[in-house]
Amino acid sequence: MAEPIETDYAESMANDDDCVVCDTLVVGVGGMGSAALWQLARRGVKAIGLERWDIPHAYGSSHGISRIIRLPYYEDPAYVPLLRRAYELWREIEAATGRELLVTTGSVDASPDDDPLFNGALASARLHDLEHEVLSGGEVNARFPGYALPIAHRAVFQPAGGLIASERAIVAHVEAAQALGAKVRAREPMLHWEAHRGGVQVTTSKAVYRAERLILTTGAWIGEHAAPLAGRSIPERQVLAWLQPHTPELFGPARFPVFNLQVEEGRYYGLPIYDVPGFKFGRYHHRAETAGAIDALSREPDSIDEALLRGFAERYFPRGAGATLALRACLFTNTADEHFIVDHHPKHANVVLASPCSGHGYKFCSVMGEILADLATGSGETRHDIDFLRLQRPALAA
Ligand SMILES: Cc1cc2nc3c(=O)[nH]c(=O)nc-3n(C[C@H](O)[C@H](O)[C@H](O)COP(=O)(O)OP(=O)(O)OC[C@H]3O[C@@H](n4cnc5c(N)ncnc54)[C@H](O)[C@@H]3O)c2cc1C
Numbered sequence: 235m236a237e238p239i240e241t242d243y244a245e246s247m248a249n250d251d252d253c254v255v256c257d258t259l260v261v262g263v264g265g266m267g268s269a270a271l272w273q274l275a276r277r278g279v280k281a282i283g284l285e286r287w288d289i290p291h292a293y294g295s296s297h298g299i300s301r302i303i304r305l306p307y308y309e310d311p312a313y314v315p316l317l318r319r320a321y322e323l324w325r326e327i328e329a330a331t332g333r334e335l336l337v338t339t340g341s342v343d344a345s346p347d348d349d350p351l352f353n354g355a356l357a358s359a360r361l362h363d364l365e366h367e368v369l370s371g372g373e374v375n376a377r378f379p380g381y382a383l384p385i386a387h388r389a390v391f392q393p394a395g396g397l398i399a400s401e402r403a404i405v406a407h408v409e410a411a412q413a414l415g416a417k418v419r420a421r422e423p424m425l426h427w428e429a430h431r432g433g434v435q436v437t438t439s440k441a442v443y444r445a446e447r448l449i450l451t452t453g454a455w456i457g458e459h460a461a462p463l464a465g466r467s468i469p470e471r472q473v474l475a476w477l478q479p480h481t482p483e484l485f486g487p488a489r490f491p492v493f494n495l496q497v498e499e500g501r502y503y504g505l506p507i508y509d510v511p512g513f514k515f516g517r518y519h520h521r522a523e524t525a526g527a528i529d530a531l532s533r534e535p536d537s538i539d540e541a542l543l544r545g546f547a548e549r550y551f552p553r554g555a556g557a558t559l560a561l562r563a564c565l566f567t568n569t570a571d572e573h574f575i576v577d578h579h580p581k582h583a584n585v586v587l588a589s590p591c592s593g594h595g596y597k598f599c600s601v602m603g604e605i606l607a608d609l610a611t612g613s614g615e616t617r618h619d620i621d622f623l624r625l626q627r628p629a630l631a632a
Contacts, residue, residue: 267451268407269603275414301596308354323600341395345496380484476512478556535561571629
């Protein structure tokens with residue numbers, strides 16, 4: 235989909251009678267978009283969410299039951315203030331809907347002691363005075379017997395880590411937004427959008443919508459919808475595995491913290507049994523499969539995916555490496571520095587863009603919803619420090 239050229243408002247906008255009109259349109263009702271809708275609705279903004287597939291669905295970046303949330307952020311300590319607010323908002327949406335969304339398990343960030351994973355997590359914990367313990371791999375294994383880490387590994391254990399029920403959270407945000415008057419229309423892909431000083435117009439497969447502002451949260455597809463993100467947000471195929479533990483009692487949320495783990499085979503992450511009977515894990519940048527066209531990325535896991543993931547579990551989580559219960563393909567969308575992009579469109583102040591966050595964004599959806607609503611209402615400012623996530627940063631220069 236080509237991005238529109240700015241044209242004269244009066245010439246190109248449809249007549250009011252032919253349009254559905256609201257204050258703000260949110261296109262893409264996945265993790266980020268659903269949270270933005272709730273935050274808009276809480277402020278009394280008349281908002282409509284447009285979704286190409288279902289609420290929720292398994293073609294984007296948020297499916298697969300659960301996602302890790304953790305506080306000591308090895309990627310960059312600048313995320314920690316956003317995470318503190320994310321935790322608060324996850325609890326608020328739980329309270330608003332009565333649904334369990336955030337389950338505390340503790341988190342383990344483990345690697346050889348000269349690796350940025352352990353060192354970044356520790357630096358982040360110290361800088362932000364986060365409760366934590368430094369453990370050896372052997373100490374992790376003794377405390378959490380589902381693990382079999384290399385004993386000389388170094389780990390940061392943080393008690394507040396846990397999981398977010400990601401698909402359920404989309405449903406919760408949509409439900410809460412609808413209860414406050416927001417409208418959601420699924421199975422209605424956006425075909426085209428245009429923006430002018432006086433407003434925005436979105437054409438879908440079913441209708442034409444007009445609003446003052448537009449939030450684009452189209453996930454892996456955002457590079458097709460916003461020229462400034464084309465080539466700067468690269469979709470990548472990932473595969474998740476769920477295996478039947480030989481000793482399931484060691485792999486429940488009470489005894490199995492979520493983890494990020496650097497080993498010689500690569501960087502992996504994992505979560506306890508939750509909602510489905512398997513121990514869940516995946517490898518960052520799985521088989522490094524990227525493609526210009528998203529549809530060229532296979533959504534069907536194969537025997538190579540399975541062998542790669544099983545090999546890891548058999549070595550580092552042998553008590554969890556029983557029969558395969560499920561495999562699921564999903565999409566990362568990466569920027570050059572693996573940080574998010576959240577900003578106004580450089581040409582259209584009334585259009586806000588959010589990238590799908592380089593494989594580590596789900597935990598932030600709650601606070602991203604708030605930030606997106608800030609950027610799309612009032613003065614368009616946010617109290618959150620997102621300077622390091624702006625579009626104009628050296629790492630994203632063409
Ligand atoms: C395997 C895997 C594991 C991950 N693990 C973690 C983790 O442990 N912790 C963590 O924090 N993050 C994790 N992430 C990253 C996180 O899941 C993503 O950052 C997050 O889901 C992105 O949310 P989103 O709203 O941008 O994308 P989505 O939830 O995919 O939403 C985008 C939506 O836009 C819709 N859309 C697209 N085009 C159109 C159109 N033309 N019209 C209307 N709608 C459209 C799509 O259908 C979709 O519903 C993981 C990602 C993957 C793939």
